Structures are given as structure tokens and as C-alpha cells.
Amino acid sequence: MPTPPSAPSRENPVIRDRGDACPGALRLHAADDGFLARVRIPAGLLTVARAEALALAADRFGDGHLEITSRGNVQLRGLAEDCGSGPARLLDAAGLLPAPSHERVRNIVATPMSGLEGTHRPDALAWALAFDRLLCANAGATALSGRFLFAFDDGRGDVAALDPDVTVLGRPDGRALVRLGGGADAVDVAAPDAPRAALLAAEYFLDTAAAAGTRAWRVCELPPEHPLNAAELVRRLAAAGIEATRVAEPTWPYAPPPPPAGPDGDGRGALCVLPPLGRASTAQWRVLVEIAQQGRGELRVTPWRGVVLPPADTPWPASVTARVEDAGLVLVPDGPWRSVTACTGRPGCAKSLADVRADARAVVDRARGPLPVHWSGCERRCGHPRGTAWVDLVAGPTGYRLAAPGRPVRQSVPDTPDELAAALADARSTPPTTEPAVKK
Template sequence: MLAAMPDSAPSPLSVGGPSPRDGGDACPGTLRLHRADDGALARVRVPGGVLSADRADTLLAVAGRFGDGELHLTSRGNVQLRGLDAECGGGPAELLGAAGLLPSAAHERARNIVASPLAGLDGSPSVSGWLSELDGLVCGSAAAAALSGRFLFALDAGRGDVDALGADVTLIAEGGDCLLRVGAADEVFRLPAADGPRAALLAAEAFLRAARGSGAWRVKDLPDDVRAALVRTIGTAAGPTAHRPRPRAPKAPEPGLVTAPHGTTTAISVGVPLGRLAPAQWRLLTETARRFGNERYGNELRLTPWRGIVIPGPFEPLEPFGQSGPSRQSGQSGQSGHAAEALDALAAAGLITGPDSPWTGVGACIGHPGCAKSLSDVRAEAGAAVGPVGRLPVYWSGCERRCGHPHGEWIDVVVTPDGHRISHVRGEHRDPRAAVRDNPAELAAAVAAARA
């Protein structure tokens, strides 16, 4: 069993109490709303992106009753409700709490956990056990309530997908063990799989102690010497050290039918143009989840950090991580044909169901008029510039903050007072920039050329 890390006593920061960073953490939640130009905004944490169809119904009901009716997916697999009435009071939180979407008021903004969306479906092990345990540990830790809304946990099924997202604490499935990564360090610590969630929590609590007085929200914000000392402290308690560079490029699920190595269809994967879902699209997704649900996963949707949705089914997935035995089909014949039929219906509803969609790889921040800081309606501009599928993804930002931008390699389009700046980003490297004045045709051509 993993021993407690040095100085692992509970942090003196009280639940909901003051900390040196409270004044600047403006990340919204369901209890602390953000005032945007299109109304109040609530961000509902969905750990691992795992959402039952019933809870999805609740989100839609809250969006329709208090907001603009739409649901917006974030780059962490969460859901944002926009256009909320300033007089809505505690109504949204009350409904979300009754549905189990708000298990701890003190920790609601700390429940930032991403997980491999295809875990258990494509031959990779399931991380559902890790997810439920880690979420429970975070909600049960008084110290963890002081984590900022920016701090991120990642549970990687060994695919390298969410490990590439630059989380603060990452667990990686490998064989019968797990690897623990803190920040962007190349060092990982090997420990038994069963100890992973507890180790992740202890690492987060150790970060809080290291960050006192520094103003750091995340591991990467720590001074270099403090960050190095933190990694050494965690390594002392965690286990053997190995060298494993973090993957540079995330591996988002490809839209379409998901198959296991033996050829069985195990899930449906769709992308959501600009992460925005109309009520009819959301209802269709939940109806599909109910139709293809199974005993293991129930009627489940998995929201991905790439603004997509995976619906497990129609066959039994592979055995979960830490168990062995042959995978079994559900015994329902003809389901693969039904899955293809469902995929066609989702495509007809405007969702991305294949790599040939012109919306594949296109993303944007909320832009004007929803955000006062945005210099342009970048969503409309992104839609006007949609064309042939490019080799690289493209992300449009209405200002230099570049909220929600992807990781890895992409074409970065940023609106400036002088026009649109287009650059090629590869990790920390940015190629020389090109600027395009206010000419829609020229802008679309420049973006298409950059993506190619």
C-alpha cells in the first residue's frame, strides 16, 4: 500500500476558507457563476466526462428553464450552461444537486478529472474504478477543496490521449500497475494500480502545500526549484522512477463506429461542431445512449476533452482494468447494423460522424457577443471559413487569452486589433506569424493553406 507522503497531514486551508489564491480564481462553477455578455454562465463538472442519460436530461432541463437552452462542451469534458438569468438564484444548483451532479458544494470546482474516452472499448483497459474512487477521495478531502478550478487530474488508459493534455496529476495504466506523473515532468513513478487514486490525491495535497504563498494555480506555475522539489517529494513515497516523456499530441477518438481489436463494434463516437449542442441534438444523443445501453455501462454518454461524445454499446466492452477473462458479446444480433443506422441519424442532426466532415478539427472560443473581451464573432468566422478537411486542426480565438485552445499541434487563429494572426503551434514552439486584414475570402484561403 502506498505510504503517506512526507508532511502529508491535512492542509490548514479550511473547506471553503480563505487561501492566498482565492481572490484570483475566477473559474466558474454551478455555485459561483460567471457574468458574461450573454448572461450568467455555469460550468458543471462531469468527472471523466461520464454522464448518465438521466443526468443528461437534467442538464437539458436546467438549460431550458434558466438559460438559452443550449449545452456547450468544454475542453475538459465538462458542460457549460450559458445565458442564465441573473435572477435564477440557486435554482440550477438545486436541480443539479438533486440529480447527483453536485455531490459536494465545497469541492464542486475541484472535481476536474479527464479520462480516456475509449477506455475499455477499443482494447484499452477500463479506468472507471479509478474515476469513481478518485472523485470520492477528492470530495472527501478537506484540503482538496482549496484546489483551483484550473487544477486538472487525468486518467489515461495507456493510450497516451489524455496524458498529452498536460494535467497536473496523471495516472497511466500500464500492465497490472499504474504510472504517476506530476506536471510535465518526464519522470513517472510506478505503483500498484489499486494505489493510483490515493497517490493522485496525495500528490494534489502536496502541491497545495508547495504552492502556499506562491500564487500558483497549477504545477506548471510553481517556480522551477519548488516544482522539482515537489516531484522529488512525491517520488520518495510513490515508488520506482522511470523515464517516460509526455506524448506531444493528444489522440482524440475518431468519429464513427468504435471497434475492439477482434472487430466487435463497441461504441459510437461523434464530434460536436464548436462544442455547441441544440436541445434536439442533445435529446437524440441521450435517446441513442438509452437504446444502446448495456448492463456494464448503463445508458452512458462520455463527453470528451475534444468536444465530442462517445456512446458505449451496442456490445459488452472488454474486461475492466485489473480483471481478466474473455470479452463477451451481449447476445443481441444485428446490433452493428443498428449502430450504423444510429450514426446516420446523428449525422443528419448535424453532428460529426466521420473524418471527412468539413467541421473535423475546427474549434473556437465563445467569441463575440458572448464574451466582452472578444474582438470578433469567431464562431461565425470559423463557420464561414469551413472548407476541405485539413491535416491540422484549427482553433479560432477572439482575443489573446485563447480560452479553450487545444494541445499538441494546431493552427492558431487569433483576432487582434490589426486583423487575424495565423500561426502554426507545436507544443511550446510557434512558427512565424502571418496576418490577414478584414477580408473573409482571404482569411478562409489563408487558414486552409495553413491547415494543409
């Protein structure tokens, strides 16, 4: 496998000399295709009114597209330098900026299918939304970086696999586990206490990061002499009136992302829709909004760049599948776009060495396989997969470097469609595992 950029570890801690520059809805990022705004969507949950507001903002101020990020947030691109506070006012009026001082730290993912497949699991979205209210009311939480990630998993192990900084995992006995980073141990709490416990875990991180003095953005960046441990979290929870116990080595489940799927044979069930490469025009987005109005009236944006539309009590209209597919969106689980992701690439990113999205489109029909693939325009590998093995394509001056699990690295695959397609199809043929092939 290739040697990725130095990853933070206990042996090689990161020392930051500044705060993070992660964009938000109020702090814009200057890209080559204009300014970028990133709107945090806690638990990925959007009402149809808020989803329509995002489309309106993209039409009025941006390039007419919406991008779903690997944390289930939504980006607006191509904003003009003179757009002023227009986008923020529009988003705020829709209720998408309930706490402007906290808007960049609301990185909260939740199991997108939670509550849609029976009642045998806890409601992870309810946890996430309760936590969001606590987070936004906590003044000290503004010290978190815009990269710190919270995950609320209903027990199946899907979002728990996304390398969160604080994970809440549901258990079938009315309890929940709270884990700090990738720690081997965890803390067991009653399910109703899970949101408060997650916030106290974040406060514990902030106290530890301040003591370390390295300005760590994430749990994995803390130096070895300043570790986080479940025993100390238990003590802090007890001081706050939350009964908790340490669990030494709990078993962590794993579940893959929900595949694209249309209605079941009775016309019921959630729709799992995939916009290719996580990018939708506002016309495509509004098709989803209109269909959501025929369902439960909500959209759930996923950290795998998809959208889940929960069903109503009545079957979906017979035309729903054709409407989605006619819009150029994916509903079939075995389509070529499943598990294909890419960074922005050229022309939007100045650091990129290739138009990775165009290259991905050129070969997608001929480069299928069970392994996910991520196209990167540079060594940063922005938005790469988490929690599974994946094929790593990184653009270089003379082609792509290709790495896949258990295979020799190809240092320079020419970027012609035929050669890329053949090399990628071969690399993706390895059966997927739950271990990442390349870590960053």
C-alpha cells in the same frame, strides 16, 4: 511563431494576488450573453438521466444550448440574473453536485474509449471515479484552484497529452505511472493504488504552493526554488503505506483524440459524435440521449468537445447514423468540422474582438487540413488545443493574426470569408505533430 502571452515557467513564475475566479455550477460567471455555469463531469461520464437533467437546465434557465469544454465539462450559458438557486437544485437532484464544496475542483479527465476496445488496458474511468470519491471526501482538496487538472490515461497517451497537473498513466504490467506536471520523472505504483497516489500528489502540490507563498494555481506556476520531485512523492506515498519507486525518464506515449465514427460494418462499436464547435442545442443533445438509451445507457463527454456513446451487446439500429447526421451532428472522420475549435467570441464575451464562431462557420468547408485550428477572439486563447501542433487564429482590430508550425506569422489576415478560407487552408496543410505550435 508569434510570441504568446507570458507563460508560467520556472524562470518566470506567476505570483497570484487572489484566488481563481473559475466558474462552477454554484459560482456563476457574468458574461455578455448572461450568466454562465460550468458543470464538472468527472471522467466525462454521464448517465442518460444526468444528461437529460443538463438539457432541462439549459431549457429552463439558459439559452437552450450546452457547450462542451476542453476539459470534458459542460457549460450552460445565458442564465438570467434572477435564476437564483434553480439550476443548482436541478443539478443536485440529478446527482451532478455530490460535494458542493468541491464542485469546482473536480477537473478529472479520463481516456474516453477506455474499456471499449478490449481488456488489454486498465480501466481509466474506474480509476477516475474512484479518485473523484476520494477527492470529494478530502477537506483540504477545496484549496485547489478550479484550473488544476487530473488525467487518468489507460496507457495510450491521449489525455496524458493535455498538460495535466497530475497524470496517472496505465502500464500493461498492472502498474501505473504518476507524474507531477510536465516532470521528466514519475512514480511507479500498483494500479489499485493509483487513485490514492493521485490525491497524495495533489496534497504535495498544495503543501509546496503554501510554502512558496505565490498562490500558484497549477504545477507549472511554482517558482524554481519550490520544485516538485518524484523522490519526495515516493517518500509521501511510503508514509501513507503505498509502495512506490521513482522512474527517472519514462517514455510517454501519445495518441490522438478519437475521430468521429459511426457503427462498424456489423453495426457495432462505439459512436464518436462531434457537435460542431462543441456546442449542441438541447434538441441535438436529446438525440444523443435517446441513442445512448439504445446503447449502454451512458454518454462520455470528451476533452476534445465530442461525445462517445458506448454500444450495447446488440448492434445499433440501422437508423442510428441518419438520426445523428439529420440532427446536424458529425459522425464521419473526414468531415470539415474535425479539429476545428473556437472560444465563445462575440457576442458572449466582452473581451472578444470578433464573432469567431460565425467566422469559423463561414469558411469551414473551404479551409480543411490535417492540422487542428483554434479561433480566438482575444489573446487569452481560451480553450486552445493541447498536446498537438495547431493553427492559431487570434482576432485583432483589423483582422486575424495567423500562426502555423514552420510558417511565417501573418499579422493581419482580412476577415472576409474568401481571404480567410484561403489563408487557413494553406496553414492547415502542414502535417500534424505532437508538439504544440503555440504555447500558453
